Amino acid sequence: MEEEEQVIGDFNRWRQRPELAEAVAAIKALTAVIQRSQASTMMGLEIELKNASEMLKAWDRSSISLSAGCDLFMRYVTRTSALEYEDINAGKSRLIERGERFGDISLKARETIALLGQDFVQDGCCILVHGSSRVVLALLKLAANNGKNFTVIVTEGGPKKTGMEVSKKLSAAGIPVTVIVDSAVAYTMDRVDMVLVGADGVVESGGIINVIGTFQVALIAHSMKRPFYVAAESFKFARLYPLDQQDLSISTGQEESSNPARDYTPPHYLTLLFTDLGVLTPSAVSDELIQLYL
Amino acid sequence: MPDLQAAVDDFVIKLKRRQVEGSLATAKSTVLLLRQVVSHQRIPSSGPASSLIDAVKSVGSRLIAANPMELAVGNMVRRVLHIIREEEATIVAAQVGVTPVSDSDDDADVHGVPGLSAVALAAANRTALRAPSLHNLLESLPTSAGANVEPVPESDTKSRCKSSDKNSKSWKLKHGVIDAIGLLLGEIENYHSEISEQALEHIHQKQVILTLGRSRSLLHFFREAKKKRSFQVFVAEGAPRYQGHKFAKELAAMELQTTVITDSAVFALISRVNMVIVGAHAVMANGGIVAPVGMHMVALAARRHAVPFVVLTGLHKLCPLYPHNPSVVLNELKSPSQVLDFGEMSDCLDGTDGSPVHVVNPMFDYVPPELISLFITDSGGHNPSYVYRLVAEIYSPEDH
Numbered sequence: 001m002e003e004e005e006q007v008i009g010d011f012n013r014w015r016q017r018p019e020l021a022e023a024v025a026a027i028k029a030l031t032a033v034i035q036r037s038q039a040s041t042m043m044g045l046e047i048e049l050k051n052a053s054e055m056l057k058a059w060d061r062s063s064i065s066l067s068a069g070c071d072l073f074m075r076y077v078t079r080t081s082a083l084e085y086e087d088i089n090a091g092k093s094r095l096i097e098r099g100e101r102f103g104d105i106s107l108k109a110r111e112t113i114a115l116l117g118q119d120f121v122q123d124g125c126c127i128l129v130h131g132s133s134r135v136v137l138a139l140l141k142l143a144a145n146n147g148k149n150f151t152v153i154v155t156e157g158g159p160k161k162t163g164m165e166v167s168k169k170l171s172a173a174g175i176p177v178t179v180i181v182d183s184a185v186a187y188t189m190d191r192v193d194m195v196l197v198g199a200d201g202v203v204e205s206g207g208i209i210n211v212i213g214t215f216q217v218a219l220i221a222h223s224m225k226r227p228f229y230v231a232a233e234s235f236k237f238a239r240l241y242p243l244d245q246q247d248l249s250i251s252t253g254q255e256e257s258s259n260p261a262r263d264y265t266p267p268h269y270l271t272l273l274f275t276d277l278g279v280l281t282p283s284a285v286s287d288e289l290i291q292l293y294l
Numbered sequence: 295m296p297d298l299q300a301a302v303d304d305f306v307i308k309l310k311r312r313q314v315e316g317s318l319a320t321a322k323s324t325v326l327l328l329r330q331v332v333s334h335q336r337i338p339s340s341g342p343a344s345s346l347i348d349a350v351k352s353v354g355s356r357l358i359a360a361n362p363m364e365l366a367v368g369n370m371v372r373r374v375l376h377i378i379r380e381e382e383a384t385i386v387a388a389q390v391g392v393t394p395v396s397d398s399d400d401d402a403d404v405h406g407v408p409g410l411s412a413v414a415l416a417a418a419n420r421t422a423l424r425a426p427s428l429h430n431l432l433e434s435l436p437t438s439a440g441a442n443v444e445p446v447p448e449s450d451t452k453s454r455c456k457s458s459d460k461n462s463k464s465w466k467l468k469h470g471v472i473d474a475i476g477l478l479l480g481e482i483e484n485y486h487s488e489i490s491e492q493a494l495e496h497i498h499q500k501q502v503i504l505t506l507g508r509s510r511s512l513l514h515f516f517r518e519a520k521k522k523r524s525f526q527v528f529v530a531e532g533a534p535r536y537q538g539h540k541f542a543k544e545l546a547a548m549e550l551q552t553t554v555i556t557d558s559a560v561f562a563l564i565s566r567v568n569m570v571i572v573g574a575h576a577v578m579a580n581g582g583i584v585a586p587v588g589m590h591m592v593a594l595a596a597r598r599h600a601v602p603f604v605v606l607t608g609l610h611k612l613c614p615l616y617p618h619n620p621s622v623v624l625n626e627l628k629s630p631s632q633v634l635d636f637g638e639m640s641d642c643l644d645g646t647d648g649s650p651v652h653v654v655n656p657m658f659d660y661v662p663p664e665l666i667s668l669f670i671t672d673s674g675g676h677n678p679s680y681v682y683r684l685v686a687e688i689y690s691p692e693d694h
Binding site: 115234275283 | 412413415416417419420579580581616618679680681682683686691
């Protein structure tokens with residue numbers, strides 16, 4: 001179907017830019033769908049959007065931020081159709097405006113989070129980073145640019161060794177970096193002042209889904225009383241409630257129980273979440289989720 | 295106006311010299327001063343709320359700078375700002391068709407001013423993503439399509455046709471705000487009685503309660519409970535200010551069985567205690583508290599022996615900020631003469647014989663939310679993880 005190709009084509013074109021999050025690319029593609037739409041009623045437009053959203057979600061079933069971003073866009077945009085419009089064009093322009101605003105907020109989300117989170121980086125502190133997150137990188141770069149002196153310890157992130165890329169980018173920004181193997185986290189934790197990670201998704205309980213090993217690091221940080229901070233954009237807030245690690249593979253539909261790519265960290269182990277909606281405690285996340293989805 | 299200026303300067307000096315001490319007194323004086331500011335402020339017909347907000351903000355930032363440790367000042371300034379925004383919103387809701395000023399203020403700020411504070415940006419994001427409220431519905435009306443980015447000309451043209459409406463609106467706003475500030479003042483003054491009403495629910499017959507230092511709300515709390523329960527109290531003296539001694543005298547005057555212990559004895563005796571109840575200097579947005587020095591130690595001892603750690607606090611002590619680096623940023627170092635008498639160690643203090651001996655006398659301790667079992671406030675009992683909700687109810691995120 002050509003519509004499908006167009007949507008996926010748009011999506012892939014936006015994804016070419018490496019700085020853009022997957023969900024933001026999806027949001028831009030969905031806004032383009034509204035612009036192209038030939039529907040003559042609001043219901044027709046909504047159905048087109050829903051189909052496009054389903055196509056994008058099917059493209060990569062395992063990406064939680066992609067499906068959460070699509071869901072949030074649908075909720076945010078179609079909420080407007082509750083109001084009556086005299087003609088479809090006024091309604092369409094309103095929807096496009098809201099779609100673009102949502103896209104802008106999501107695009108700037110990283111900067112907002114960096115601004116909020118860099119207050120928590122003190123001079124002379126040592127930060128442990130796990131996983132490869134562009135939000136975390138932006139936060140640390142901003143703190144360094146604002147003249148804060150701190151050191152970073154990056155876990156190797158096996159088996160794909162993503163930590164090496166992260167360490168290269170950090171040292172390019174002039175931040176002293178040390179890379180450690182994943183098993184050395186407990187050994188180094190007493191030298192560390194705080195732990196900072198990104199998230200693939202933030203779930204209803206206030207917990208996070210992130211690259212495998214995050215739960216382990218959180219357990220160690222908690223037992224050694226180190227603050228564990230998460231930097232995540234608001235479009236990653238998903239309507240999921242995993243009760244244990246197995247629930248995760250069920251909801252994302254992956255068969256990887258022997259070699260999982262992600263794990264779930266319960267809210268009990270998180271100290272604070274830095275989001276573009278503000279600094280939140282894990283218990284505040286469900287409040288924000290309700291506000292976003294209702 | 296000159297009277298007002300003199301009153302503000304006077305208060306600023308008092309704050310700088312720490313002549314006003316204690317969160318209750320500071321909160322009351324701040325609110326009274328801000329009420330004066332609001333009533334003296336001339337309100338233009340366009341943008342009444344923003345002129346009030348600016349006036350309060352300028353006075354408020356001076357007050358906060360005078361004593362950054364006294365968080366109650368900042369709290370009260372933010373409360374008043376929140377009151378102004380709320381009054382504005384209720385008046386707008388009653389008069390449909392007038393462009394809401396505060397909403398367009400936020401949008402104009404976000405688009406126009408670079409380097410805006412991160413929290414204000416986050417607040418703007420929140421309002422943008424929320425469910426359509428009355429504001430959003432109003433801004434969707436076709437006539438005010440361009441209203442978001444240019445608030446002033448729009449409301450000027452409207453005001454020419456509805457000038458009398460606008461004037462009454464600003465009058466209503468001002469008096470609404472002054473009334474609400476009066477309510478706030480009453481709330482602050484009465485928080486002791488609100489808290490003590492809950493005393494009978496928490497203190498049971500023949501209980502042993504431990505506390506550290508002195509707290510006025512705790513005094514009222516015990517007085518209320520004493521009417522129907524018999525219990526005894528262990529008071530840790532709270533070195534180096536020894537407020538615990540004063541507190542023990544007050545409790546004994548109420549005919550409560552009181553025992554004074556040193557701070558170091560807390561861990562030894564905590565296993566015989568049913569509950570720890572304390573007051574706090576301030577409550578942070580994550581649920582942690584700033585309390586007199588030694589409190590963290592008591593909280594750890596209580597956690598170790600599974601003794602509930604209860605904190606009494608008024609809502610005026612609730613601060614919407616997060617403790618970034620609690621041990622350093624939120625602490626004030628008092629004179630070492632409270633620890634060592636003058637002349638006691640003067641030969642080692644100035645370094646004439648080898649390296650000098652330093653004396654550090656911090657005033658406060660930070661207790662993280664994991665160690666606190668319950669907050670008893672004038673709005674009832676709450677979990678530390680609920681504090682974010684209270685913050686959201688009484689403060690506007692734009693003012694952080």
